[in-house]
Structure formats: C-alpha cells, structure tokens
Amino acid sequence: MLLERIYDEDLAQASYVIGCQAHGIALVVDPRRDVDVYLEIARKNGMRITGVTETHIHADYLSGTRELAERTGARMYVSDEGGPDWTYGAGFDDAVRMKDGHEIVLGNIRVRAVHTPGHTPEHLSFLITDGAQADGPGYMLTGDFVFVGDVGRPDLLDQAAGRVDTRFGGARALFASLRDRFLTLPDYVQVLPAHSAGSACGKALGAIPTSTVGYERAFSWWNRYLAEDDEQGFVDELLGGQPDAHAYFARMKAANRQGPALLGELPALEEQPADQLRAALADDEVILVDTRDQHAVHDGTVARSLNIPGVAKAASYGAWVYDPRRETRPLVVLAHDADEASDFRDHLVRVGIDRVTGYTRSVEGLDLVRPPLVQPSELDGIEDALLIDVRNKTEYADGHIPGAHQLGGGRILWHLDELPRDRRIVTYCETGVRNSVVASALRREGFDVVELEGSYAAWSRSVVEGRAA
Numbered sequence: 001m002l003l004e005r006i007y008d009e010d011l012a013q014a015s016y017v018i019g020c021q022a023h024g025i026a027l028v029v030d031p032r033r034d035v036d037v038y039l040e041i042a043r044k045n046g047m048r049i050t051g052v053t054e055t056h057i058h059a060d061y062l063s064g065t066r067e068l069a070e071r072t073g074a075r076m077y078v079s080d081e082g083g084p085d086w087t088y089g090a091g092f093d094d095a096v097r098m099k100d101g102h103e104i105v106l107g108n109i110r111v112r113a114v115h116t117p118g119h120t121p122e123h124l125s126f127l128i129t130d131g132a133q134a135d136g137p138g139y140m141l142t143g144d145f146v147f148v149g150d151v152g153r154p155d156l157l158d159q160a161a162g163r164v165d166t167r168f169g170g171a172r173a174l175f176a177s178l179r180d181r182f183l184t185l186p187d188y189v190q191v192l193p194a195h196s197a198g199s200a201c202g203k204a205l206g207a208i209p210t211s212t213v214g215y216e217r218a219f220s221w222w223n224r225y226l227a228e229d230d231e232q233g234f235v236d237e238l239l240g241g242q243p244d245a246h247a248y249f250a251r252m253k254a255a256n257r258q259g260p261a262l263l264g265e266l267p268a269l270e271e272q273p274a275d276q277l278r279a280a281l282a283d284d285e286v287i288l289v290d291t292r293d294q295h296a297v298h299d300g301t302v303a304r305s306l307n308i309p310g311v312a313k314a315a316s317y318g319a320w321v322y323d324p325r326r327e328t329r330p331l332v333v334l335a336h337d338a339d340e341a342s343d344f345r346d347h348l349v350r351v352g353i354d355r356v357t358g359y360t361r362s363v364e365g366l367d368l369v370r371p372p373l374v375q376p377s378e379l380d381g382i383e384d385a386l387l388i389d390v391r392n393k394t395e396y397a398d399g400h401i402p403g404a405h406q407l408g409g410g411r412i413l414w415h416l417d418e419l420p421r422d423r424r425i426v427t428y429c430e431t432g433v434r435n436s437v438v439a440s441a442l443r444r445e446g447f448d449v450v451e452l453e454g455s456y457a458a459w460s461r462s463v464v465e466g467r468a469a
Helices: 037-044 065-072 166-182 215-220 223-227 231-239 250-258 274-282 296-300 311-321 338-349 376-381 392-399 413-417 433-444 455-468
Strands: 001-006 015-019 025-029 047-053 077-081 096-100 103-106 109-115 123-132 139-143 190-193 286-291 331-334 356-360 388-389 425-428 450-452
Touching: 001 037, 015 037, 015 103, 015 190, 025 037, 025 103, 037 047, 037 065, 047 065, 047 103, 065 077, 077 109, 077 286, 123 311, 166 223, 166 231, 190 215, 215 223, 223 231, 223 296, 311 338, 311 413, 311 433, 331 338, 376 455, 413 433, 425 433, 425 455, 433 450, 450 455
Parallel strands: 025 047, 047 077, 077 096, 139 190, 286 331, 331 356, 388 425, 425 450
Antiparallel strands: 001 015, 015 025, 103 109, 109 123, 123 139
C-alpha cells in the first residue's frame, strides 16, 4: 500500500494519496486546487488516479476535487450526510454520494466512510484497511474531526457561514462522534488529520503530523470529559478561546459546496517591462503585489500596491487583502523569475485568486512612495487617531496597547464600514509583518493609515525601558 501525505505549510493543510501498488490505482483525499503534485506522485509510482474525495466542505481553502477529476477522469466521491443544507451542489452532479459505511475499493485496499459530524454536519472520516496485510483498519483519515492534540472547531459555521448558534449543536455532535466513532477504535489505529499547527480550524493543534487513537485517548485535553461523560464541560472547554475565523472562509465554503471553477493547465507568466507596468499602474489597470518584507516596503513601494511578503504565506495573506468577488483588476507579482512567480500563483489559486497575469523582477523604474510610520514614543502625539490591533483576538486578550480596538487581519476587508474615512488610523500587529499586509490593503481602499514601527513588540519594549529609566 502507498500512503503519502502532501502538506501545504502555507495553509497548514494535509492531503493524502492512497494507492494499491498491486493494481496500480490510487485515491486522493482532500486535494488542493493546484493538482500537479498528485499527478507527479501517481506518475512516479506507476499509478492511475481513479478516485478523488474529501472529508467535508472546506472553509479554509478551495478544494481540488473537481480539478483533479477533470484532469484524470477519476470518479468523485462526496458526503451525502448532514441534511439538505449541506448537500453538495451542481458541480458535483457526477459524484458518488456517500453515506456512513460506504466503501471505496482500490484493489486490496478498502476505504470506508465514517460519518463524524461536529466540525461540520456532513463531515466524513475514512478508515483505511490494507487487505494484503490485515483484516481491519490500521489508519483513519480524520479530516477536521480529530487533530493531533485537538479536535475541529464547531463554531466556523457561525463565524464563516452566517449561521446562528450552530456551534452548540456542533460541539455536542463532536462529543458524540468522539464517543461513538473514534474511541471505539483500537488504540493502534493511526490518526492522519487534514491540518496541523498554524491552521485556524482549531485552537491547539499539534505540529506533529500523526497520532494514534491510543495516544489521543490517553493525552488529549478532551479525554477527561469523555471519560467522565461530561458533555457540558467538553462543550464549554471547546468553544472557549477559539481564534478569529478569517472572513474569506465564507467565500471558500460557498465555492466548495457548489464546486470551484476549473482552472485547466495554466499558461506561463510573462515578465512585465517597467515602462509598460508603470503605465498600467498609473491607470489603475493592474495591482502590483509587493512580495518583499515590511522593512523593504517601508523604504519604498508602489502606491496602492498590496504587500504579501513572500510565497510561504501567499495564500493566507493573499486571501486577507484580495477578494475576487469585489476586485476584478489582475495582479502582477514581484518575483525573481518566472518559476517563483508561478509558485506564487499556485498558492493564490488555493484560495480562489485566479487573476495573476504577469510578474516583474524589480520595483526599479516604478514610481515609489514611503508608507508613513510612527514610533511607539510618538503615539501620544497623534491626536484623534483610531488605534487598531490587527492580531488575533486571543493575542489581544493576552495584552494590547491601551485604547486599541481589535480587528483581526483576516477580517478587516469585510469590516471597512466600521472604519473612519475622516480620521487617521494607526495599525499594529506583533512584530510588523501582518501589520504591513493589512495596512497595504487599507491604503488601497483609500484610508489614511500609519503603521506603528516595530508594532506591539516595540511598544512593549519601550514601556519596559521607560519603567527602568
């Protein structure tokens, strides 16, 4: 049996390829939208991808299920649990609809769907049995049901899908799924989740990629509540202290339910000459994505450009600052070469940003501006300014600058009506990275924004130094 994990550090997301080597066929679970990685794994192992499936309707990235099926001719399998509100839409008319207990057979391998609601009503996990080695399952692909050291949050439907108070029912369903589905398995069954540390789909995810049923039974935070049959204690602990849900999750959820648009093979990106790009920027026909860090940006950047610092978090930050439902201008990325630009594009299509049309190697020859900054010692001198903390609400609760309002970076584009257009806005995060991203988006929207140099970390040092003096 082939069982390979493909991990996207940007979105902290894992997908899996399960293959029967004896029959040369494979199934992909929870694929991302840039699917070449799965095609290459299949090619390298001499396999055909005959099936593609997903654990649930994802909220944090666009699914590649339709894309991969289109490219390979694979059969699609999707959940048919959870009721009519969670039924997959027209883009999945050709898919096999799975109920609890449905089996996908890959030669000697059996993949059994297990309905594990809680994170979402339609959620499935998959028990994997390698028939050439064993009579029972040895692995469980848990999706967003069970993580290493945590479980999937049930409040995203409220925060991201516009539902009201579904988190309480979801938390109780999750308790039942753990009790009736997960803890009934043998301790040796390996747990392979869809997310790791850094994902917003839970509040305490471990960085280790896998676990076992026995380890989670013994050491997870939730184990004592299950052992004592304390459902209310579990619900209270689970729902308390969850981080902000990024506003773009609602867009992902809707697109994934209906089926994301098909990409096909994307064309090579062309380099944009400085004179041509300068004219397009002056006419506001394109948006430059400045991919440098905040220090370089502060030395000079293109007016109304978006700062998405580096490819490593391009999907995460890109989804904060560019909403394709309200912005139609194409993107030109700052990149060293065509390969880096294509890599950047691959990250962006994972969150439905499909309008990267070219790249430029340098900002030289373009008209530059310096974003305004304020030192921590100068904060008191800025009168009538609104101070915004763009960190997560849990970070804000741990400590913030007095008088600051919290509005997380992943939510700010969707709350512009709460911000003043007749006052200066001062923004900060922890060290300045997220702050530069958010500030660039607000400036593009026409707000008067000043960044706190060094952000909260610098302000904290200045307070300590002031007390010492």
